[in-house]
Amino acid sequence: MSTDLTGQLRCYLVTDPRAGSVEALVRITRAALCGGMTAVQLRVKGWPDGAALQVAHALRLATRATGALFLVNDRVDLVLAAQADGVHLGVDDLPVSAARSLLGPGAIIGYSPESDVDRDVAERAGADYLGVGPVFGTSTKHDAGPAIGLEGLAAVVRATTLPVIGIGGVTIERAPDVLAAGAVGVAVVGAVFLADHPEHAAHRLSAILS
Amino acid sequence: MTNRPIPRLQLIGPLDAVSLPRYVEVAVQAVSAGCDAVHVRLPGASGGDVVQLARLLRDAVDAPLIVNDRADVAKLTSAEALQLGERSLSVQDARSVLGTAMLIGRSVHDLTGAIAAERAGADYLMAGNVFETASKRGQPGRGLGWFAELCAIVQIPVIAIGGVQAHHVAELTQAGAHGVAVGREILLAESPRAATAALRSELERSFSCSHASSTR
Numbered sequence: 007m008s009t010d011l012t013g014q015l016r017c018y019l020v021t022d023p024r025a026g027s028v029e030a031l032v033r034i035t036r037a038a039l040c041g042g043m044t045a046v047q048l049r050v051k052g053w054p055d056g057a058a059l060q061v062a063h064a065l066r067l068a069t070r071a072t073g074a075l076f077l078v079n080d081r082v083d084l085v086l087a088a089q090a091d092g093v094h095l096g097v098d099d100l101p102v103s104a105a106r107s108l109l110g111p112g113a114i115i116g117y118s119p120e121s122d123v124d125r126d127v128a129e130r131a132g133a134d135y136l137g138v139g140p141v142f143g144t145s146t147k148h149d150a151g152p153a154i155g156l157e158g159l160a161a162v163v164r165a166t167t168l169p170v171i172g173i174g175g176v177t178i179e180r181a182p183d184v185l186a187a188g189a190v191g192v193a194v195v196g197a198v199f200l201a202d203h204p205e206h207a208a209h210r211l212s213a214i215l216s
Numbered sequence: 217m218t219n220r221p222i223p224r225l226q227l228i229g230p231l232d233a234v235s236l237p238r239y240v241e242v243a244v245q246a247v248s249a250g251c252d253a254v255h256v257r258l259p260g261a262s263g264g265d266v267v268q269l270a271r272l273l274r275d276a277v278d279a280p281l282i283v284n285d286r287a288d289v290a291k292l293t294s295a296e297a298l299q300l301g302e303r304s305l306s307v308q309d310a311r312s313v314l315g316t317a318m319l320i321g322r323s324v325h326d327l328t329g330a331i332a333a334e335r336a337g338a339d340y341l342m343a344g345n346v347f348e349t350a351s352k353r354g355q356p357g358r359g360l361g362w363f364a365e366l367c368a369i370v371q372i373p374v375i376a377i378g379g380v381q382a383h384h385v386a387e388l389t390q391a392g393a394h395g396v397a398v399g400r401e402i403l404l405a406e407s408p409r410a411a412t413a414a415l416r417s418e419l420e421r422s423f424s425c426s427h428a429s430s431t432r
């Protein structure tokens with residue numbers, strides 16, 4: 007895996023569908039990119055597809071301007087329509103092999119495994135990185151399982167050859183611990199989306215991780 | 217746009233009342249009785265579930281599939297058509313993903329929507345609900361007059377949906393319908409095969425008598 011991808015996975019923002027409107031979601035994400043986020047995953051479950059694509063187009067431009075990686079959760083069709091860099095998949099989404107066949111070898115495919123078997127299948131099917139968690143308790147994703155802790159994260163890092171990002175309840179203060187456990191990056195939702203000043207929050211995260 | 221024929225008798229579902237295995241089972245029976253396309257429609261479901269249903273149907277059913285909403289799944293499973301609704305991608309955006317080889321249908325509920333969908337490049341429309349149906353509780357049917365008016369203002373084929381039964385087919389095709397999409401009238405019928413066969417024979421009768429409709 008290229009060090010380029012590893013670097014782009016360092017400060018990873020997952021958008022919060024509760025941002026409420028296209029404008030709010032784009033505004034907060036743009037601010038976070040200015041603050042130094044290196045990757046954005048668009049996650050807008052439950053939104054109408056037209057609105058989701060509108061956001062995707064805006065974030066494609068914003069990420070291109072800062073050089074950040076731009077991924078879309080689950081929807082390979084939105085990836086294609088917005089010319090995103092790739093897709094992030096969970097166990098309920100399209101299989102990694104299906105996404106790879108639709109997107110081709112150049113796209114970035116992330117995967118959130120829920121078991122060792124999931125992880126092996128995704129790795130063999132050509133996933134480029136793993137999202138692993140919840141590292142800590144989380145309030146932004148209600149269907150997340152129990153926290154696996156830093157030890158659980160470290161165990162996955164040891165078991166895979168793929169780069170791993172830690173996700174789930176990661177605050178700016180705890181972000182360095184996630185890297186210390188072997189992750190190449192930290193994914194945040196609430197730490198930026200619920201911050202009074204998303205750009206400052208992103209900047210602090212970026213500074214503490216560099 | 218493609219020159220592929222638009223299926224005239226489409227099975228649409230599943231419904232909340234019908235399990236996925238039952239839907240596949242009924243689809244097999246319906247296709248054997250003259251249904252010529254089967255919808256994959258799981259609104260709000262995750263991509264994995266939609267792919268799974270599409271693959272189950274593709275393996276079990278000898279008829280083209282029409283995937284609703286998910287252009288990625290339509291492409292992945294080489295569906296005959298993608299069916300879009302009001303919460304879906306626009307026809308143009310879906311076309312940018314799929315190219316011109318796949319049919320794109322758009323569900324419409326009013327004349328303005330029909331004109332817009334045709335202008336956006338939809339290959340066909342699905343319009344309804346024409347009659348009252350338990351799937352849209354509390355919404356009376358928009359009626360045959362409405363349906364005829366809609367068919368008259370567009371050039372592309374229109375599929376009638378909503379409470380359609382075999383005895384409606386003649387008046388629908390006279391009003392300009394290219395075909396019909398049917399859910400619970402087949403899925404919940406005592407004999408899905410017989411219900412499908414009745415619809416099919418009415419369609420055959422309509423199109424063999426009415427040469428005008430055969431070009432649509």
